[in-house]
Amino acid sequence: MRLDVVTIFPEYLDPLNVSLVGKARARGQLGVHVHDLRAWTYDRHNTVDDTPYGGGPGMVMKTDPWGDALDTVLAEGYETGAHGPALIVPTPSGRPFTQELAVELSERPWLIFTPARYEGIDRRVVDEYATRMPVYEVSIGDYVLAGGEAAVLVVTEAVARLLPGVLGNAESYRDDSFAPGAMANLLEGPVYTKPPAWRGRGIPDVLLSGHHGKIARWRRDEALRRTTANRPDLIERCDPKAFDKKDREM
Numbered sequence: 082m083r084l085d086v087v088t089i090f091p092e093y094l095d096p097l098n099v100s101l102v103g104k105a106r107a108r109g110q111l112g113v114h115v116h117d118l119r120a121w122t123y124d125r126h127n128t129v130d131d132t133p134y135g136g137g138p139g140m141v142m143k144t145d146p147w148g149d150a151l152d153t154v155l156a157e158g159y160e161t162g163a164h165g166p167a168l169i170v171p172t173p174s175g176r177p178f179t180q181e182l183a184v185e186l187s188e189r190p191w192l193i194f195t196p197a198r199y200e201g202i203d204r205r206v207v208d209e210y211a212t213r214m215p216v217y218e219v220s221i222g223d224y225v226l227a228g229g230e231a232a233v234l235v236v237t238e239a240v241a242r243l244l245p246g247v248l249g250n251a252e253s254y255r256d257d258s259f260a261p262g263a264m265a266n267l268l269e270g271p272v273y274t275k276p277p278a279w280r281g282r283g284i285p286d287v288l289l290s291g292h293h294g295k296i297a298r299w300r301r302d303e304a305l306r307r308t309t310a311n312r313p314d315l316i317e318r319c320d321p322k323a324f325d326k327k328d329r330e331m
């Protein structure tokens with residue numbers, strides 16, 4: 082997969098060199114290209130913003146730097162054989178970023194991110210590139226950040242761990258919260274590791290029983306308990322057929 086990020090703060094993306102994403106890059110599973118938007122400004126002050134039409138507070142990012150940057154990024158990518166670009170526009174007014182969307186994006190070969198600052202990017206930029214490729218306007222939550230770079234880090238990490246071969250154990254994301262399958266829409270329950278006793282606290286006996294069926298049932302019960310407590314909205318979205326009599330008694 083190829084990722085391009087155009088930003089006025091390239092150093093904000095430095096964490097893409099560490100941990101899981103950094104290793105995926107080092108192994109060649111992910112190509113990450115970070116570009117400084119100001120490289121496509123032509124005035125003394127490297128201006129990327131201007132006052133909003135219609136008035137109001139704040140500044141709006143200008144069309145020209147973004148258009149020139151995206152044209153160059155696209156041309157460079159195509160030259161290296163990349164194909165199937167999609168534009169990922171972080172914005173609090175986008176569709177919520179979910180695990181389902183992470184899965185969808187992980188199946189695309191090339192993602193181009195446009196993290197903005199100020200009041201966002203002149204709308205014509207999104208409208209222009211929407212005629213050439215799929216555009217995903219994505220919000221990472223119901224709050225307003227100062228810029229989209231943190232959202233790029235969030236989306237990249239969620240997507241990268243789904244790429245084949247990136248996680249050491251592919252099973253580990255199948256049991257995650259929000260994973261599809263038997264536990265769909267349930268949050269993952271508590272987890273434990275050695276030692277078996279710590280500060281007078283033990284671990285649930287069932288986890289030492291070696292009985293796979295009982296352990297699976299316990300995990301499901303705990304997932305259901307945690308989801309009911311923390312995210313009742315998710316329970317409402319579950320297929321009622323996924324619950325049995327024991328669930329309803331909890």
Ligand code: SAM
Nearest residue numbers: 171172173197201220221222225226228229232
């Ligand atoms: N005026 C915009 C609004 O109310 O929708 C907020 C602009 S915000 C200060 C600047 C930039 O931060 C946005 O254009 C976007 O790139 C990014 N951003 C802020 N909150 C975000 C969120 N919840 N999800 C994704 N990106 C966000």
